Amino acid sequence: MVCKLSTRLMNICVASFCKVQQLEKAEAVIVDAIRLGTLPDVVTYNTLVAAYCRFVDLDAGYSVLHRMREADIYPNVVTYNSLIAGASNHCLLSRCLDLFDEGIRPDVWSYNTLMHCFFRLGKPEEANKVFQDIVTSKLSPCSTTFNTMLNGLCKNGYTANALMLFRSLQRHGFIPQLLTYNILIDGLCKSGWLRAARTILKELGKSGLSPNASTYTTVMKYCFRARQFEEGIEVFHEMKDKGYTYDAFAYCTVNSAFAKTGRLEEVYDLLYEIEEAGLKCDQYTHTTLIDGLCRAGNIDGALKHLKYMDTLGFDSNLVAYNCMVDRLCKAGYTNNALKIFETMEVKDCITYTSLVHNLCKERRFLHASKLLQACLNRGMKVRRPTQRVVVKGLHRSGLYSEARMLQSKI
DNA sequence: ATAGGGTTAG
Incomplete structure (x- = not known):
């Protein structure tokens, strides 16, 4: 009894760490448990298989499968489903199909x-075949089957x-979930079927379910896309009134809409x-x-925010820097842009392309040529038009030897 | 397990 309890406790710990992507800690729990005499069971391993497939890759999931076999614990359909999901998430179709032939009877x-x-x-015909198989076979479809299909x-x-x-499903007694409604609303809006979307939204209201942050975010997205900003913001307020005030996803959607339309005061507030x-x-x-x-x-405000962003600990702020560099040039501060460029640890072809074009606009072809060569030396690709602008500029300015040197590198 | 947002150059 004590032993069973401790296995369960260990599994809860392992699952908690896996959930927050702390796989080393999950492994450490198992090591400690074994030392205290508690052995991992099929649930422990299944949790690990799922986590490794999800956060690392399919092979990492397989290596847990091997560990499992070595420990004389038999994988079951849950194990295989995790592997299938791992293959599916990494779009490894053939490996996904292989898993159906490994001796475990697949379930729905x-x-x-x-x-x-x-x-x-993007293979809807094959997907439909699977759906038909599920419906006509002894496996009974569940709401996930229908949601996934829709x-x-x-x-x-x-x-x-x-x-x-x-x-048709409704006629057969299917009761839609909130997720089902959300899927349909998004799909209908995406196709521009706004009247149908509104109908479904109304049906959602009547169903006894309440829209969640996801529903609101979807509706807002399409309002903003249709440039109906006031309507979108109304939806946002309704969402907050309903108590969905802690969803960063939804807030960021509104944030971007504000920023794009120049409503910067409101963005700062938000x-x-x-x-x-x-x-x-x-x-x-x-x-x-x-x-x-x-x-x-507001270049100064942008620079200030970029500095602030640097303090937030993101992996890379490359795109923000690219944006800043380009906008500084366009605002006439090319030398400031070049200074920032020199401080950048990570650069990509967009960084270079942007600077090269801006320098050419200012007829600083020699500088542009040096940057372009630096870019090529780093093995980054530059599109033809960009190369041509520089070569042409060099010729026009009489910098023939530089032009030849650049040509040789291209 | 299945649903929602968003960025830079040419």
Whole structure:
């Protein structure tokens, strides 16, 4: 009894660490447990297989499978489903299919995952075959089967079929989940079927379910895309009134819309609100803000925000820097842009392309040529038009030997 | 397991 309890406790610990992507700590729990006489069971290993497939890769999942076999613990359908999901997430279709032939009888989850894999690879016919197989076989489809099918149809451009399937399912007694509604609303909006989307939204309201942050974010997205900003912001307020005030995803959507339309005061307010609530914006949001500030002519504000962004500990702020460099040039501060460029540890072909073009505009062809060569030396690709601008400029300025040198590197 | 947002050069 004591032993069983401790295995369960160990599994809960392992699962908790896996959930937050701390796989070393999960492994350490197992090591400690073994030392105290508690052995991992099939659940422990299944948790690990799922985590390694998800956060590392399929082979890492397989290596857990081997460890499992060495420990004389037999994998079951859950183990295989995790591997199938791992193969599917990394778009490894043939390995996904291989897993169906390894002696474990697949269940409806296995097929759901396979169907999802086909849809992600843009193979709706194959996905549909799997769906038909599930429906006609002894496996009974679950709501995930239907949700996955509806989502896949929408994402692959079969919105009409999705709507037809949805209605047909309802006639057969299928009760949609909130997720089902969210999938359909997004799919219908994406295809421009706004009236149908509104109908579904109304049905959601009548169903007794309440829209969640995801629903609101979807609706907002399409309002902003259709340039109906006031309507989008109204939706945002409704969302907050309903109590969804802690979803960074939704906030960042609004943030970007503000930044793009020059409503910078409101962005700053919202950013403050987000950070006050202890939420975090990602690189995209900050980059959009920096871009918006530049476009509004507030270069100093953008520089200040870029510095602030540097303190936030993102892996890379490359795009924000690229943006800053380009906007500085366009605002006439090319030398400042070059100074920033020199401080950048990571650069990509966009950094170079941007500077090369801006330098050419200022007829600083020699400088542009040096940068272009540096870029090529680092093995980065530069598009033809960019190369041509520099070579032409050098010729026009009579810098023939430099032109020849550049040509030889191209 | 399946649903939501967003960035730079030419």
